[in-house]
């Protein structure tokens with residue numbers, strides 16, 4: 139298990155949880171709860187919230203950008219160094235297109251998330267109709283999470299080879315032919331070797347859907 143990758147993953151997932159959780163709470167908890175107050179009271183509440191919430195928004199955006207870019211560069215370097223699918227893996231899976239779409243959507247999410255807690259006159263139009271722009275931002279954030287899951291699924295599998303890497307072997311008794319772990323076989327080393335071979339095959343020949351299990355990380 140690579141500690142740097144683990145740290146990056148923790149940072150990215152926690153920051154995403156804060157950002158998306160904050161949007162859900164604001165849209166479905168806060169806004170309906172203060173809707174019955176007069177406008178002046180609502181604005182005072184938003185002002186008090188802004189002072190406390192702004193550092194969380196800035197912090198999560200910074201963490202998402204830093205950990206996301208580092209993750210992307212490290213993954214690219216690994217795919218290149220290991221020559222996945224003869225150097226064709228990225229193209230065959232459209233990984234870069236997915237990343238580009240995700241990155242652009244994430245920038246739009248960052249813009250609205252900041253504008254919603256901002257004070258500048260230039261972003262006042264966003265705060266004039268919080269419900270609409272919060273809904274849109276939340277929808278885009280959900281799309282970002284879905285694309286992220288898709289990207290991850292392109293190169294992760296049941297983590298069988300993680301056993302030699304500090305993980306735990308998973309017995310697959312119903313896996314398709316050629317992917318079983320060998321009936322009652324209890325030799326972890328043997329299973330691990332077999333799976334390593336299967337994972338390597340996947341990287342060699344991604345399917346049309348881009349499927350390729352990277353069993354280790």
Ligand code: HEM
Pocket residue numbers: 147150151154157158202203204205206207209210213241244245247279282283286287289290291
């Ligand atoms: C609204 C902002 C964002 C959200 C909600 C988000 C969410 C996520 C989630 C849930 C994952 C999967 C994590 C895992 O399973 O370990 C992920 C992975 C990732 N994210 Fe983000 N992310 C955001 C912004 C960004 C940005 C700005 C970048 C790049 C600069 C980025 C780059 C990545 C990369 C490279 C991965 C790994 C994908 C893979 O496994 O192949 N993310 N993100």
